[in-house]
Amino acid sequence: MFTAAHRVTKITKNESLAPIEGDKTTTIPQNKNLHPEFSPEIPQTKKKKLFRTDTSEADDASSLELFQKRISPILRSPKASSCMECHLSGVDLKNYIGKTEEETFASLRSGGLIDLKNPDRSKILTFIKRAPKKESPISREVRKKEFDAFRAWIRLAVKDPELAAAKAGNDQLGPTLPLEVVRHTRKSRVLKSFVENIWSEVGRCVNCHSPELNRNQIGRNGLTKEDVEAISWVVPRNPAATLEMLIESGNIDTDNPELSSLITKPVGLEKHGGGPKFALGSRTDKNYRRFLNDYAAIVNGKYNKLEQLPEEPTEIAVLSKQQLRIVDLPARLDKKLLRVDIFRKVGRTWSKTRWATAESLINGERNMWQNVILVIAPRDSARAKKMKPNVSRLPAGRYLVKIYIDQDNKTKKDRDYQLGKRDFYGQVEIQGEWKPGYQPPKVIQFPAKS
Numbered sequence: 199m200f201t202a203a204h205r206v207t208k209i210t211k212n213e214s215l216a217p218i219e220g221d222k223t224t225t226i227p228q229n230k231n232l233h234p235e236f237s238p239e240i241p242q243t244k245k246k247k248l249f250r251t252d253t254s255e256a257d258d259a260s261s262l263e264l265f266q267k268r269i270s271p272i273l274r275s276p277k278a279s280s281c282m283e284c285h286l287s288g289v290d291l292k293n294y295i296g297k298t299e300e301e302t303f304a305s306l307r308s309g310g311l312i313d314l315k316n317p318d319r320s321k322i323l324t325f326i327k328r329a330p331k332k333e334s335p336i337s338r339e340v341r342k343k344e345f346d347a348f349r350a351w352i353r354l355a356v357k358d359p360e361l362a363a364a365k366a367g368n369d370q371l372g373p374t375l376p377l378e379v380v381r382h383t384r385k386s387r388v389l390k391s392f393v394e395n396i397w398s399e400v401g402r403c404v405n406c407h408s409p410e411l412n413r414n415q416i417g418r419n420g421l422t423k424e425d426v427e428a429i430s431w432v433v434p435r436n437p438a439a440t441l442e443m444l445i446e447s448g449n450i451d452t453d454n455p456e457l458s459s460l461i462t463k464p465v466g467l468e469k470h471g472g473g474p475k476f477a478l479g480s481r482t483d484k485n486y487r488r489f490l491n492d493y494a495a496i497v498n499g500k501y502n503k504l505e506q507l508p509e510e511p512t513e514i515a516v517l518s519k520q521q522l523r524i525v526d527l528p529a530r531l532d533k534k535l536l537r538v539d540i541f542r543k544v545g546r547t548w549s550k551t552r553w554a555t556a557e558s559l560i561n562g563e564r565n566m567w568q569n570v571i572l573v574i575a576p577r578d579s580a581r582a583k584k585m586k587p588n589v590s591r592l593p594a595g596r597y598l599v600k601i602y603i604d605q606d607n608k609t610k611k612d613r614d615y616q617l618g619k620r621d622f623y624g625q626v627e628i629q630g631e632w633k634p635g636y637q638p639p640k641v642i643q644f645p646a647k648s
């Protein structure tokens with residue numbers, strides 16, 4: 199039996215990086231939560247009034263005094279800068295501050311971050327000004343302090359002839375990592391990846407893990423109300439808050455990402471109240487691991503080079519509500535991983551790319567296989583842009599169902615193994631409408647081996 203209380207006591211390892219916790223940047227309007235293409239930032243124009251303060255101090259201090267009093271302390275501060283609210287690694291305001299005023303000024307100027315003619319329009323100020331839609335009062339204060347300090351200093355510094363003559367050293371101040379890495383480790387990118395790899399299939403978990411749906415689990419298998427509340431890690435219609443919740447509750451382990459309960463339980467490597475939800479080596483397993491490993495690498499600062507970044511999957515998929523059943527499977531195929539790829543008739547030929555897929559273990563005892571299908575399309579295709587979980591489904595039409603079976607359990611040995619040509623078993627054509635839901639599923643006969 200698990201204890202209801204444990205979720206509160208588990209704490210993330212990466213707190214000091216202050217990543218997702220408390221972040222409001224990634225909260226998404228309820229109706230937009232389904233598609234990954236979102237950006238939490240608001241156009242700069244809307245925010246002008248946020249920073250209209252502070253000119254007084256600048257008048258009587260020298261730029262050096264200002265630098266020492268207000269810029270250097272940022273460098274020495276153990277606290278994370280406001281940048282970390284959106285950038286999980288590679289970017290920190292500290293990276294833009296040198297040991298001396300001259301070094302800092304010369305480097306920022308040569309890096310194009312200071313605008314000599316229009317100091318208030320300096321790029322470094324634009325970076326600092328970038329705020330999430332919903333700023334917490336604390337980060338708002340930090341950001342304002344940083345902004346006021348830099349603006350006051352830059353205003354004075356650009357007028358100083360000695361600074362103007364200062365030569366930049368060899369070390370360019372700025373991000374410590376290549377821009378591709380900076381981009382990859384932005385929080386909004388992380389959220390996009392969470393949505394694509396995990397949230398897109400959260401429908402497999404909501405009956406027990408969403409507070410909106412799991413009340414009827416109370417009383418089952420001895421689960422109390424508290425037990426059920428303790429495992430309500432899904433925040434309905436809010437992938438950003440769900441991710442926060444998973445981190446806070448310790449279900450994501452950034453030291454050993456593949457040992458996170460988020461994967462070990464549903465894939466059946468650890469006892470799970472809900473039983474195994476997807477197979478080892480299946481697409482879902484690969485997606486979960488892709489996200490978890492990438493997230494851990496990001497918060498642990500493991501990426502230094504472009505080549506280390508994981509490749510983006512070429513397809514995106516969402517869970518439909520359409521069920522596919524294959525009957526008359528031989529018992530000897532029990533527990534083998536079976537995948538279907540479904541192609542649509544377009545004109546006279548079958549589509550080049552698959553329109554749907556599904557993957558799970560064969561139930562040899564009952565001579566069948568059944569699964570809900572994922573609607574799938576190449577990234578950036580028109581079809582992909584329209585896809586929505588639980589809403590998207592295969593329209594009526596003619597389809598070719600290609601069946602692949604992992605007869606030698608290759609995916610169990612190597613979870614990254616992709617079933618391919620060698621695992622092809624046979625194919626079946628289907629036609630007509632395909633209603634969502636279990637009753638009835640689309641039923642096809644297991645084909646003779648081709």
Ligand code: HEC
Nearest residue numbers: 239280281283284289290291325326328329330373377380
């Ligand atoms: C509200 C979220 C947010 C905050 C806070 C934020 N950034 Fe960014 N940052 C972004 C976004 C979004 C981009 C990508 C902008 C684009 O592609 O035009 C970006 C891009 C960058 C880049 C790469 C520029 C490029 O050409 O891709 C750097 C460097 C950067 N930010 C530095 C900083 C620094 C330094 C801070 C803190 C002073 C900061 N950012 C704070 C959201 C943020």
Ligand code: HEC
Nearest residue numbers: 200402403406429447449459460463464469470471472475
């Ligand atoms: C039929 C109900 C059911 C379904 C569906 C289900 N689970 Fe669970 N899950 C449970 C129960 C009950 C527990 C508590 C017992 C335990 O820890 O195994 C649990 C625990 C967990 C935990 C640990 C939670 C915590 O805070 O301790 C994680 C993580 C988890 N499940 C992930 C998933 C994922 C991911 C899915 C979907 C792919 C899923 N579960 C689907 C019933 C379910």
